Amino acid sequence: MKAGRNICGWLLVAIALVCDACIAADEAMAKERQAMVAEVAAMARDFHAGTAGGGIDAHVLAALGRLPRHEFVPSTLRASAYENRPLPVGYGQTISQPYIVAVMTDLLRVGAGDTALEIGTGSGYQAALLAELGVKVSTIEIVEPLAREAAERLRRLGYGGIATRIGDGYHGWPEQGPFDAIMVTAAASHVPPPLLRQLKSGGRMVIPVGPPFQTQQLMLVEKRADGTLLTRQLMPVIFVPLTGGH
Amino acid sequence: MNERPPLAAVAVLSAAALAYELLLLRLFAIVQWHHFAYLAISVALLGIGAAGSLVTLARRRLLAAWRRSFVLAAAGFAIAAVACFAAAERLPFNALEIAWNPRQFVALAAIYVLLFIPFLSAATALCIAYSRFGGAIPQLYGADIFGAGLGSLGLLAALFLLHPAEALCLVCGLGLAAAALAAWPASRRLGSALGLLALAGPWLLPAAAIELVSSDYKDLSQALRVKEARVLAQRVSPLGVVTAVASPLVPLRHAPGLSLNAGDGPPAQLGLFVDGQTAGAVTHFDGSLAPLAYLAHTTAALPYRLLQRPRVLVLGAGAGSDVLQALAHGARRVDAVEADRQISALVQEELANFSGRPYSRPDVHLHVAEARGFVAASRDDFDLIQLALLDSFGASAAGLGSLNENHLYTVEALDAYLQRLAPGGLLAVTRWVSLPPRDSLRLFATAIAALEGRGVAAPGRSLVMIRGWNTATLMLKNGVLEAAEIAAVRDFCRQHSFDIVHVHGITAAEANLHNIQQRDDFFDGSRALLGPARQEFIDRYKFELTPATDDRPYFFHFFKWRTLPELLDLRSRGGLPPLDWGYPVLIMALFQAVAVSLLLILLPLALADTRLAFGAAPAILRRRVPVYFLALGLGFMAIEIPFLQRFSLFLSHPLYAAAVVLASFLIFAGLGARFAARLQPAARWPFAAIAGLALLYVAVLPSVLASLMGLAQGWKILLTILLVAPLAFCLGMPFPLGLAAVAGRAAALVPWAWGINGFASVVATLLATLLAIHWGQSAVVVAAVLLYGIAAWQFPSQAPGDGEAP
Structure with a gap:
């Protein structure tokens, strides 16, 4: 009996220690996450990024601060999860640099109740960020195992409201649309015409352009009230190719 | 003992080593494609010099039984050539991530070491022969260099028949053959055994030993990851491995520069890849022009707005989309020039049912030739010469061509094209848009230089440039653009929401209307290049824009040292600078090569x-x-x-x-x-x-x-x-x-x-x-x-x- 009580006692101590370690790890992660958010905010101010030109919307930053990025990266890269850089997530795909994710989300100008379509779910991080903002998100991924992993992850993390689908993003998801915002993270030689049709008047589409790990420009497509399209090409960093007079 | 120098063995081993060097370039083009891969090869070649140091240090021991040393080193090369490459390609190295993750340099260093070994082995054998037979050095060097010549020729021939991975077996066999030849005079039994091994051994290697493990980030790897996507056909030549991919569930769609106003995208297409990188697409064509309507909505379609039933020359016809564009616009006759016979053959033969054999139409004439040579030899006049956009956006955006000589975009090249234009004819060149603008502006500067070289007093009146969100098209007219043509350019851009970069008479208010940039560096740049302060602008611009020439044919080299501090500063602030890696990697390679060389040259003195x-x-x-x-x-x-x-x-x-x-x-x-x-x-x-x-x-x-x-x-x-x-x-x-x-x-x-x-x-x-x-x-x-x-x-x-x- 005594031995049994002893074992129980030790077990309790062990569980308490494990819990303690988990809490400590979570706290450490949370600290790293806040540091990352601060870095993203500072970068955005520094590079005059974001729709306001002077930084990223506080809601976006707050959502970024709530999102456990370490859950969206392979377990071997967890230690790097809160570094402000892109990371490989397998299958030749990446999770973008948090700064780029923040700028793109900010450019979409979405809020609670809006609808958004994402082409290229990847790890699901971007979709979860939009969901954190109260957006009704639909997301399509072409690579089957990646899509399954992302859907499972989103469910596990409490983002069950995000509609996920495996397949061709070219034709969008008309049943879920039209959308206030569309994000095309899968590289394309042209903007799929069906996606433009599924964008609401006043809606915005963002397309990051560049090879993997190198987002060189962000293309923003705005659909005006009369249905005409306007595109803006933005560089995520300030780089003026010419200096001096004239 | 009157021994004879192993001339045959030296020639064969030298052939094998040179073939291996050239083959590694091909193999890395397929599995990695990045500058960093070539950097590894340049470092590996230092193994040749290192062999000199090794033999200097261990001279007595190696020469005491020179034949055994030679045989061992040659056989060592044969084994290492296959084993070290197999190990190197499996290392988790990702060149694209190098700017973010310094640990990638560790993997890169491991590749250096692995590839160093085969070159060190082969060169050690050669150096042993030179050291042992000092009196026969001219004969040895003759055999060495003659063998290298045959090795380069032999590899080129082999690559027509074999996949580069199989050619690796050939190199292995040659290495063993060299060992056999060296062993033969002393031991017939060992010589025969090695000879047999040379003939049979490489072909008995397990498939995994010569399997190519491509980077996950290559276009072909990405395309094949899609469910049901499969390789339909493949052809090999020394120019590259050409692969056609069908993806029935998620069709590939390639339409660079398509206007956002286009109602429809392309019809069914097959992906075409050269060495695993996108090289256009084969578009389904059954003779009906209606499904090709989308081709009227790209920036490259602009010249057709100005011409009636033109005679067209397409330079770099590839899978044929520019040819189809010409046909869709009622071209009278199309001459298509493609340097890689495998691409046109794939389109015409294996994919004939899908492609509709566009090159066999009576109004289309295929020429398998390189663009400059064809243009120089041609005596015909064309109404339109189209220089196709063949490189993939990814390769272009990553600056992968920045160290390659390119004779298509030099002042002399543009001049040669202009010479083949009929009066009033147009030359059109389409490039990817990069931000900040690089190749488009350099092309513009090159065009101005070419026109001025032909005595055109006001180049701006013969030039047009427009841009969409991802492509820009430059047009040069053999003559001055007329008011109606300028109006047609404006109309075309309005209709497709493209922006005018330059046309005679353009005002700032007409620029930057549809694809809005914070500052329209395209417009400002083209204006400055046409103005009196051109040189000052080129000097002050943070990327190299000086027109490329045949003597300096580095069109895609944009790096300026002056810009480096700003690029580094951007990186230190967490951003990724717009950097083309070619030049920095070259400098890095040079530093490494000099450092390693000095160290190993001085080592014997220490x-x-x-x-x-x-x-x-x-x-x-x-x-x-x-x-x-x-x-x-x-x-x-x-x-x-x-x-x-x-x-x-x-x-x-x-x-x-x-x-x-x-x-x-x-x-x-x-x-x-x-x-x-x-x-x-x-x-x-x-x-x-x-x-x-x-x-x-x-x-x-x-x-x-x-x-x-x-x-x-x-x-x-x-x-x-x-x-x-x-x-x-x-x-x-x-x-x-x-x-x-x-x-x-x-x-x-x-x-x-x-x-x-x-x-x-x-x-x-x-x-x-x-x-x-x-x-x-x-x-x-x-x-x-x-x-x-x-x-x-x-x-x-x-x-x-x-x-x-x-």
């Missing part, structure tokens, strides 16, 4: 044993050996590389050029080396002949070759061989002359001298590219002549003054 052996040599030799062999190693490559490029342009076919020029250089240099055995050690005329010929060629060759570009290919090949022969013959002499002089007086210095020459060759290859980027290829040859002057002055002879140039 060790007591070798210091003692060196001490026995005359002091003047100890001083002169490093200078002489450094100068030769640098000089040889500094002559070979620029002439290789000059003749590549002349022969206008990358394969003929590589085969004819490289093989001529090496084979005639081999003959020169054999001839050197008959020369007096004091002979200095080969140096004078090299200097004289090289300078003469620099002065007259560009214009002579340009005027003869139109000759038939057979004559051009013959002329190339005749021109290369005397120069190469002389180039083959100084090395064996010098090494024989060293062998006669201080045998201990032979492997050291050999190693120095090996290191210098690698450094020279990198340095020649660097100098050519900045000062042009002619300057590289002049530098080489100076180096040969230094070599003549510092000839390693015994008595002071003996080596003085006459």
Whole structure:
């Protein structure tokens, strides 16, 4: 009996220690996450990024601060999860640099109740960020195992409201649309015409352009009230190719 | 014991090593494709020089049983060639991530070490032969370099029949054959066993040993990851592995530059990949033009708005989308030029049912040729010449072509195209849009230079440039654009929401309307380039925009040192700078090569044993050996590389050029080396002949070759061989002359001298590219002549003054 009580006692101590370690790890992660958010905010101010030109919307930053990025990266890269850089997530795909994710989300100008379509779910991080903002998100991924992993992850993390689908993003998801915002993270030689049709008047589409790990420009497509399209090409960093007079 | 030098074994091993070097470039193009992969190869080649140091240090032991050492080293090369590549390609190295993750450098370093081993092994065997048979150095060098020539030719031939991975077996077999040949005179049994192994062994390797493990980030890897996507057909040639992919569930769709206003995208397409990178798409075509309507909505369609039933020349026809565009716009006749026969053959044969054999239509004429050569030989006039957008956006955006010579976008090239335009005809060139603008503006500057060179007083009146969100199209007219044509350009842009970068009479209010940029550097840049302050603008711009020329054909090299601090600052602030990696990687390679070379050249001097052996040599030799062999190693490559490029342009076919020029250089240099055995050690005329010929060629060759570009290919090949022969013959002499002089007086210095020459060759290859980027290829040859002057002055002879140039 005594031995049994002893074992129980030790077990309790062990569980308490494990819990303690988990809490400590979570706290450490949370600290790293806040540091990352601060870095993203500072970068955005520094590079005059974001729709306001002077930084990223506080809601976006707050959502970024709530999102456990370490859950969206392979377990071997967890230690790097809160570094402000892109990371490989397998299958030749990446999770973008948090700064780029923040700028793109900010450019979409979405809020609670809006609808958004994402082409290229990847790890699901971007979709979860939009969901954190109260957006009704639909997301399509072409690579089957990646899509399954992302859907499972989103469910596990409490983002069950995000509609996920495996397949061709070219034709969008008309049943879920039209959308206030569309994000095309899968590289394309042209903007799929069906996606433009599924964008609401006043809606915005963002397309990051560049090879993997190198987002060189962000293309923003705005659909005006009369249905005409306007595109803006933005560089995520300030780089003026010419200096001096004239 | 009267042993004979293993000439056959040296020739075969040298062939294997050179074939391996060229093959590695092909293999890494397939599995990795990035500059960093080439960086690894350049470092690996230092293994050749390192063998000199190794043999210097272990000379007595290696030479005591030279045959065994040779056989072991040659067999070691054969095994390492396959094993080290297999290990290197499986390392988790991702060049794309290098800017973010310094740990990638560790993987890169591991690749260096792995690839270093085969070159070290092969070169150790060769160096043992040189050290053992000092009296037969001209014959050995002749066999060595002759073998290298045959190796380069043999590999090119093999790559027509074999996949590069299978060619690796051939290299392995050659290495074993060299070991067998070396072993044979001493042990028939070992020789036979190795011979059998050479014949059968490589082909019995497990498939996994020669399987190519491509990077996850290559376009082909990505395309094949999609469910049900599969390879439909594949063809191989030395130009690349061409792969067609069908993806029934998620069709591939390639329509660069498509307007956002286009209602529809492309019809069904098959993906086309060269070495795993996107090279366009094969569009389904059954003769009906209606599904091709989307091709009217790209920036490249602009010239068709200005022309009626034109006669069109498409340069770089590839899978044929520009040809289809011409047909869709009612072209009267289309001449399609494609350099890679495998691509057109794939479209016409394996994919005939899908592609509708566009090149077999009566109004389409296919020419398998390189663009510059075709244009030079052509006597026809065209209403439109289209220079197609063939490179993938990813490759372009990552700056992967930045160190490659490109003879399509030089001032001379544009001039040659303009010469083939009918009066009022148009030349159209489409490029990817990069931000901040680089290639578009450089193309614009090059076009201005070409027009001015033709005596056009107001180039701005003959030029149009427009841009969409991802492509820009430049148009040059043979004549002045008329008001109606300018109106048509405006109308086209309005309709498709493209922006006008330049057209005569454009105002700032008309620019930057649809694809809005924070600052329209395209408009500002084109205006500055047409204005009086052009040079000042080019100087102040943070990327290189100076027009590319045939002497400096580095169109995609945009890096300026002045910009580096700002790029580094961006990186330190967490951003990714707009950096083309080619040039920084070249500098990195050069630093590494110089550092490793110096270390391994000086190592023997630091060790007591070798210091003692060196001490026995005359002091003047100890001083002169490093200078002489450094100068030769640098000089040889500094002559070979620029002439290789000059003749590549002349022969206008990358394969003929590589085969004819490289093989001529090496084979005639081999003959020169054999001839050197008959020369007096004091002979200095080969140096004078090299200097004289090289300078003469620099002065007259560009214009002579340009005027003869139109000759038939057979004559051009013959002329190339005749021109290369005397120069190469002389180039083959100084090395064996010098090494024989060293062998006669201080045998201990032979492997050291050999190693120095090996290191210098690698450094020279990198340095020649660097100098050519900045000062042009002619300057590289002049530098080489100076180096040969230094070599003549510092000839390693015994008595002071003996080596003085006459």
